Amino acid sequence: MSLLITNIAELTSQDPERRVLQDAAIVVENGRFAWIGAAHRAPAADVVHDAGGRAALPGWVDSHTHLVFAGDRSAEFQARMAGESYAAGGIAVTMEATRAADDDELTRLVRGRVAEAADGGTTYLETKTGYGLSVDQERRHARIASAVADHVTYLGAHLVPPGADAEEYTELVCTEMLTAVRPYVHSADVFCERGAFSEDQSRRVLAACRDAGLGLRVHGNQLGPGPGARLAVEFGAASVDHVNYLEPDDVAALAGSWSGWDSASATGAPGVVATCLPACDLSTRQPLAPGRELLDAGVEIALASNCNPGTSYTTSMAFCVGTAVLQMGLSVQEAVRAATFGGALALGVQDTVGSIEVGKRADVQLLNAPSAAHLAYRPGMPLTQAVFREGERVDS
Numbered sequence: 001m002s003l004l005i006t007n008i009a010e011l012t013s014q015d016p017e018r019r020v021l022q023d024a025a026i027v028v029e030n031g032r033f034a035w036i037g038a039a040h041r042a043p044a045a046d047v048v049h050d051a052g053g054r055a056a057l058p059g060w061v062d063s064h065t066h067l068v069f070a071g072d073r074s075a076e077f078q079a080r081m082a083g084e085s086y087a088a089g090g091i092a093v094t095m096e097a098t099r100a101a102d103d104d105e106l107t108r109l110v111r112g113r114v115a116e117a118a119d120g121g122t123t124y125l126e127t128k129t130g131y132g133l134s135v136d137q138e139r140r141h142a143r144i145a146s147a148v149a150d151h152v153t154y155l156g157a158h159l160v161p162p163g164a165d166a167e168e169y170t171e172l173v174c175t176e177m178l179t180a181v182r183p184y185v186h187s188a189d190v191f192c193e194r195g196a197f198s199e200d201q202s203r204r205v206l207a208a209c210r211d212a213g214l215g216l217r218v219h220g221n222q223l224g225p226g227p228g229a230r231l232a233v234e235f236g237a238a239s240v241d242h243v244n245y246l247e248p249d250d251v252a253a254l255a256g257s258w259s260g261w262d263s264a265s266a267t268g269a270p271g272v273v274a275t276c277l278p279a280c281d282l283s284t285r286q287p288l289a290p291g292r293e294l295l296d297a298g299v300e301i302a303l304a305s306n307c308n309p310g311t312s313y314t315t316s317m318a319f320c321v322g323t324a325v326l327q328m329g330l331s332v333q334e335a336v337r338a339a340t341f342g343g344a345l346a347l348g349v350q351d352t353v354g355s356i357e358v359g360k361r362a363d364v365q366l367l368n369a370p371s372a373a374h375l376a377y378r379p380g381m382p383l384t385q386a387v388f389r390e391g392e393r394v395d396s
């Protein structure tokens with residue numbers, strides 16, 4: 001069964017020669033893009049979808065979320081808006097609530113968030129463990145996540161749970177807990193930050209998870225300068241996420257990791273993606289991550305929602321894209337690329353998803369607008385009109 005999506009006013013593709021096409025059409029066959037070009041040249045197909053002069057973009061690739069949680073932390077949020085600063089300790093509040101939710105309840109909550117993300121245009125989604133913080137709970141959360149997310153990240157090293165010894169807990173993360181979650185996860189992460197895991201502890205977690213064959217990522221430089229970005233480069237991690245407080249040496253180290261990559265043609269050996277999380281930065285009143293500076297230095301960046309109950313309770317990638325344009329100095333095309341192809345790079349799936357290219361998975365969204373610029377021009381508006389994943393409608 002083939003599908004023709006035609007009458008597209010503006011199509012954002014990855015083709016270096018023609019990034020944006022006007023009056024375009026797409027043909028999908030067997031869940032993949034089979035043809036992309038001018039609408040008046042489109043071949044026939046079994047089914048025709050008239051885009052009605054709307055813009056078409058790749059589905060969002062949300063490469064950083066924490067969806068496996070129960071409970072409510074709106075009081076913490078309100079205290080923050082009244083002047084309190086964010087502290088990692090709030091993670092323990094969610095740990096308690098999430099441990100108390102049974103499998104059915106937790107699955108219902110996670111599925112609801114994934115469906116909400118899909119309605120907003122997200123077609124490929126990463127999520128993490130990290131609110132279990134015991135062997136049995138981390139295994140349970142990884143299992144539940146693996147049933148609904150495209151990519152699951154092990155974040156046993158999110159917080160040392162209250163009452164535990166930091167060294168003993170780090171050892172557990174590197175051994176028994178890692179073995180327990182291993183069947184369900186694709187990569188591992190560590191919250192390398194004052195109040196969470198030290199440089200030495202982070203190094204041990206990254207080494208153990210690398211040796212277990214997992215891809216790596218790092219929560220780094222979120223609340224102050226620190227070793228996270230440099231550790232990510234040293235370990236060849238796929239991404240370092242947050243990156244609010246980068247020193248010139250950090251930017252140089254990240255840029256160095258991209259020396260074998262050609263950004264225009266998107267070919268070569270990828271380096272460490274810097275994942276910017278603008279919704280989190282606003283909700284925690286941190287300085288926005290320096291996306292403009294990173295791009296100018298030659299670092300590939302991703303934009304992600306960081307949906308979680310503590311610092312960023314939103315699945316809206318459109319909000320992140322709009323904020324990146326309005327507040328971080330990115331052009332619309334740069335922001336859309338970071339929220340699609342950048343996320344795919346951060347998850348190591350850039351050959352399969354993240355752009356509208358022949359042969360890739362047919363993940364595409366239509367906006368109730370004639371161009372992607374409306375994502376920033378009309379901030380906060382629910383612009384996603386239709387979402388296709390592997391050529392099938394997934395929005396409700």
Ligand code: NIG
Nearest residue numbers: 090091191219308309310311
């Ligand atoms: O990415 N930084 C660490 N983890 C989450 C926050 C988790 C929480 O506060 O519940 C984040 O912002």
